Amino acid sequence: MSWNRKNLLTLEELSLAEINQIHQLAAVFKQQLGRGEKKVPALRGKTVVNLFLEPSTRTRLSFEMAAKRLSADVVSFDAAHSSTTKGETLRDTAQNIQALNADMIVLRHAASGSPLYLSQVLHIPVVNAGDGAHEHPTQGLLDTFTMKEHLGELYGRKIVILGDILFSRVARSNIHALTKMGAAVTLVGPSTLVPDWFTDYGVQVSHDLKSALADAEVVMLLRIQHERQSSSHFPSLGEYTSMFGLNKTRASWLNPKAIIMHPGPINRGVEIDSDLADGDRSVILEQVTNGIAVRMAVLFLCAGGQPDQITHQIS
Amino acid sequence: MPSLWIAQARVIDPAAKRDAVGDLFIKDGRIIASLSAAEKKKARKLDGRGLVACPGLVDIHVHFREPGQTHKETIASGSRCAAAGGFTTVVCMPNTSPVVDTAGTLQFIKDAVQRDAVVKVLPTGCITVGMKGQALAPIGSLKRAGVVAITDDGECVQSNELMRRACEYAKMFGLPIMDHCQDQSLTQGAVMNEGVMSTRLGLRGWPNAAEDLIVSRNVILSSYTGAHIHMQHVSSQYSIEILRRAKARGIRVTGEATPHHIALTDCALVGYDTNYKMNPPLRTEADRQAIIAGLRDGTLDCIATDHAPHTNYEKDREFDFAPNGILGLETALAVTLDVLVRQSRFKLPTVIDLMTRKAAGILGLPAGTLADGAAADVCLFDPAEKWTYDAKAGFSKSSNSPWSGQTLTGRVKTTFVDGKVVFDGGKIAV
Numbered sequence: 019m020s021w022n023r024k025n026l027l028t029l030e031e032l033s034l035a036e037i038n039q040i041h042q043l044a045a046v047f048k049q050q051l052g053r054g055e056k057k058v059p060a061l062r063g064k065t066v067v068n069l070f071l072e073p074s075t076r077t078r079l080s081f082e083m084a085a086k087r088l089s090a091d092v093v094s095f096d097a098a099h100s101s102t103t104k105g106e107t108l109r110d111t112a113q114n115i116q117a118l119n120a121d122m123i124v125l126r127h128a129a130s131g132s133p134l135y136l137s138q139v140l141h142i143p144v145v146n147a148g149d150g151a152h153e154h155p156t157q158g159l160l161d162t163f164t165m166k167e168h169l170g171e172l173y174g175r176k177i178v179i180l181g182d183i184l185f186s187r188v189a190r191s192n193i194h195a196l197t198k199m200g201a202a203v204t205l206v207g208p209s210t211l212v213p214d215w216f217t218d219y220g221v222q223v224s225h226d227l228k229s230a231l232a233d234a235e236v237v238m239l240l241r242i243q244h245e246r247q248s249s250s251h252f253p254s255l256g257e258y259t260s261m262f263g264l265n266k267t268r269a270s271w272l273n274p275k276a277i278i279m280h281p282g283p284i285n286r287g288v289e290i291d292s293d294l295a296d297g298d299r300s301v302i303l304e305q306v307t308n309g310i311a312v313r314m315a316v317l318f319l320c321a322g323g324q325p326d327q328i329t330h331q332i333s
Numbered sequence: 334m335p336s337l338w339i340a341q342a343r344v345i346d347p348a349a350k351r352d353a354v355g356d357l358f359i360k361d362g363r364i365i366a367s368l369s370a371a372e373k374k375k376a377r378k379l380d381g382r383g384l385v386a387c388p389g390l391v392d393i394h395v396h397f398r399e400p401g402q403t404h405k406e407t408i409a410s411g412s413r414c415a416a417a418g419g420f421t422t423v424v425c426m427p428n429t430s431p432v433v434d435t436a437g438t439l440q441f442i443k444d445a446v447q448r449d450a451v452v453k454v455l456p457t458g459c460i461t462v463g464m465k466g467q468a469l470a471p472i473g474s475l476k477r478a479g480v481v482a483i484t485d486d487g488e489c490v491q492s493n494e495l496m497r498r499a500c501e502y503a504k505m506f507g508l509p510i511m512d513h514c515q516d517q518s519l520t521q522g523a524v525m526n527e528g529v530m531s532t533r534l535g536l537r538g539w540p541n542a543a544e545d546l547i548v549s550r551n552v553i554l555s556s557y558t559g560a561h562i563h564m565q566h567v568s569s570q571y572s573i574e575i576l577r578r579a580k581a582r583g584i585r586v587t588g589e590a591t592p593h594h595i596a597l598t599d600c601a602l603v604g605y606d607t608n609y610k611m612n613p614p615l616r617t618e619a620d621r622q623a624i625i626a627g628l629r630d631g632t633l634d635c636i637a638t639d640h641a642p643h644t645n646y647e648k649d650r651e652f653d654f655a656p657n658g659i660l661g662l663e664t665a666l667a668v669t670l671d672v673l674v675r676q677s678r679f680k681l682p683t684v685i686d687l688m689t690r691k692a693a694g695i696l697g698l699p700a701g702t703l704a705d706g707a708a709a710d711v712c713l714f715d716p717a718e719k720w721t722y723d724a725k726a727g728f729s730k731s732s733n734s735p736w737s738g739q740t741l742t743g744r745v746k747t748t749f750v751d752g753k754v755v756f757d758g759g760k761i762a763v
Binding site: 030107108109127128129130131132134135149150151152153184187190213215216218219 | 528529531532533534535536604605646649650651652653654
């Protein structure tokens with residue numbers, strides 16, 4: 019099957035087949051990296067611009083490394099140094115980047131929908147690296163990739179996403195991917211951060227941690243995003259931890275083989291007990307590692323590559 | 334000026350309960366019941382067959398951006414949009430730059446209207462100084478200088494105490510208060526309706542409750558003070574229920590509905606198109622149906638456009654950062670006819686009433702009738718003509734309309750103000 023998209027804007031718009039294609043290609047790249055090959059020549063001569071207009075460390079580094087391992091040239095810049103602080107619009111900034119002959123833009127932006135907007139303005143590919151509370155498609159792809167590595171097929175598997183769902187683009191992208199795969203998704207957290215509107219996605223909403231965690235095979239924790247909330251969503255971090263923080267007792271309610279995930283950055287002692295974050299059920303750092311392979315696959319495909327080019331190189 | 338004879342049009346004048354094919358005569362800028370045989374001979378005769386002749390439409394909620402934001406619209410361009418849309422009387426909001434909180438600024442606007450307007454443009458003044466919601470504007474001076482209502486449109490007065498005093502004070506002058514009902518503590522950072530769609534799009538939601546609270550507050554203050562409070566662009570189902578009960582108890586409240594709130598829902602936002610971004614936001618199908626029901630049973634009194642021009646470069650950006658508002662004047666009649674007459678089975682005279690007599694009645698304006706002796710403000714339209722609206726080719730300085738490029742049914746042919754043709758055959762005629 020050939021790949022026909024030049025942009026990766028959301029997981030909502032991807033088909034299950036497309037998600038699987040990215041995962042298969044990511045697995046190939048991961049294999050290569052595992053054999054110690056740090057670089058493949060797939061994007062040699064291409065320039066990828068990381069336009070990060072909202073603070074990010076992990077995602078930006080991950081995209082940079084992914085692009086470099088594809089042998090692309092990478093230019094990254096962030097909000098503090100961009101002319102957007104001088105009043106330039108996103109459209110103008112992006113058109114300037116395009117005029118500099120960039121081949122692709124990776125956009126992180128606080129405004130939901132801005133990658134779609136940019137894709138309508140530019141002719142070069144746009145990859146969404148997180149837009150507001152909307153989507154973070156590569157995170158959803160790497161999370162489901164990691165789940166599949168541990169669980170195999172996700173159809174019918176009980177997966178819990180716990181925490182600040184309302185403001186989470188990671189949750190939304192995971193919800194879209196997981197529901198396409200047929201997983202049984204439950205969202206848990208305080209009612210102010212997990213409104214019932216989410217049931218429209220075909221997922222369960224619960225505010226009872228014990229029944230939600232019972233026999234779950236994955237629990238994905240989300241950071242409490244202080245910066246996006248007004249002060250009124252819950253009384254205090256302490257109360258949040260006491261009601262919804264994952265500790266050893268609560269982790270014992272999970273399926274014995276369950277994995278614990280977190281897209282980072284983690285707040286130790288708030289949404290997760292520090293020992294659990296480092297424990298043997300935690301796959302938090304695997305997620306980070308997988309992120310590079312998944313983003314390599316996304317950059318490669320959106321730049322016009324076809325999956326069989328890479329699989330042929332390997333075999 | 335020769336007399337005018339509009340012959341064999343369907344003349345609809347809800348004020349006189351007139352709806353029949355016949356003649357409409359204009360002499361010396363006024364409607365006249367009949368012309369003498371000699372006068373008829375000399376009159377300019379217009380063929381009205383297949384057309385509707387009704388009172389010039391009245392819009393009590395427009396933004397003409399002058400002074401201060403004339404890159405978006407001016408009184409000249411805005412009034413031309415009005416003429417093209419069949420409107421002969423419009424009421425402009427005071428959120429210009431500077432805002433209309435002094436008689437001096439009002440005089441500036443009146444001078445511009447005198448000089449540039451092709452339809453009747455009536456000004457409003459602010460409720461509070463600087464529209465900041467902290468101290469009463471000089472409402473008496475504004476009244477004396479000619480405002481037809483006071484409003485802090487867009488910046489709902491948050492202090493109940495100040496709103497109470499504004500009610501009491503404005504009542505002394507018989508001035509209606511027009512309120513954009515929004516509890517701002519509930520809408521911080523909000524850019525669309527709160528619900529399933531905002532959850533899906535990851536955009537901050539503006540809950541109905543923020544409107545419902547202020548509508549309730551206004552009902553209570555109107556009841557307490559006796560002042561007339563008009564609720565602008567009502568968008569929420571529950572607000573309509575509150576108004577319905579208040580009116581049943583005889584409280585002096587009125588409400589308007591916009592063409593966009595009766596035509597569209599928040600589902601239109603899937604592509605983050607900023608031409609669907611306005612305040613209050615597009616809401617759900619249940620709200621849309623409730624607004625239509627409110628217009629049907631008289632809970633809501635009129636259609637008003639909230640014509641809100643913004644330039645391309647202001648609208649063409651991230652959804653969160655684009656300003657609220659869309660154009661309305663040139664599409665209002667066609668869109669309203671489509672939703673109310675064709676989809677919701679309103680009778681045509683009922684819809685004309687909502688856009689003429691009833692709109693004028695809210696503010697006590699001398700408009701909206703074809704009675705003998707009334708100013709000859711007339712809209713002549715073809716209810717069946719299909720046309721494609723191109724906002725860029727329209728009369729506004731802006732083009733922020735969700736209907737641009739769409740084929741609409743119902744087209745204004747000629748607009749008369751005081752018996753003079755101001756718009757005819759797609760062109761401004763003055």
